[in-house]
Amino acid sequence: MSFNNLDQLYRQVIMDHYKNPRNKGQLDEGSLTIDMNNPTCGDRIHLTMDVEDGKVSEAKFEGEGCSISMASASMMTQAIKGKEIETALKMSKIFSDMMQGNDYPNDLDLGDIEALQGVAKFPARIKCATLAWKAMEKGLSEQE
Known part of the structure; x- marks a missing residue:
């Protein structure tokens, strides 16, 4: 598959998660709750x-x-469900490395999350992609 076709496929995956988000909603009272925002873009x-x-x-x-922020949240919630806290936090570290353009271990199947790797080329959008992951890290760190 050529780079352009792969890039187009990744865009389609991101738009699918944006338009049809997985795990949209909230859990009952008593659940771990984290609110975060990105003041630079809202x-x-x-x-x-x-x-x-x-x-x-x-x-x-x-x-x-934006589409990147909401798609990333959809992908992240889908990826961490059923995972041990340690694994979820490791996934977050891998995602952070990917967003920084660094090499990252591929011992975990990232699934749709890999569609976001192109965001690393746009530094202003990295905070959009990492917002949900930072919220998850904060919540799980407080949980431990």
């Missing part, structure tokens, strides 16, 4: 997670923002 996220036996059993988000 993106905001309200992330709720249930953590049971050291695993993220459920994750949902609400928010407003």
Whole structure:
């Protein structure tokens, strides 16, 4: 597959998550709740997670923002569900490395998340892509 075709496929994956977000909504009261925003562009996220036996059993988000921010939140909630806290935090580190254009280990299947790797070429958009991940890190760090 040529680079242009791959780039187009990645754009389609991002737009699909933006237009048809997975895990949109919020969990019941008593769930771990994190609110964050990106003051430079106005993106905001309200992330709720249930953590049971050291695993993220459920994750949902609400928010407003650009297609990259909302698609990233959709992908992130989908990716961390059922994962141990340690694995979810490792995924966040891998994602952060990807956003910085650094090499990252590929020992975890990132699935649709890899569609966001092109964001690294646009430094102003990195904060959009990482907002949901930073919220997840904050919540899970407080949980531990």
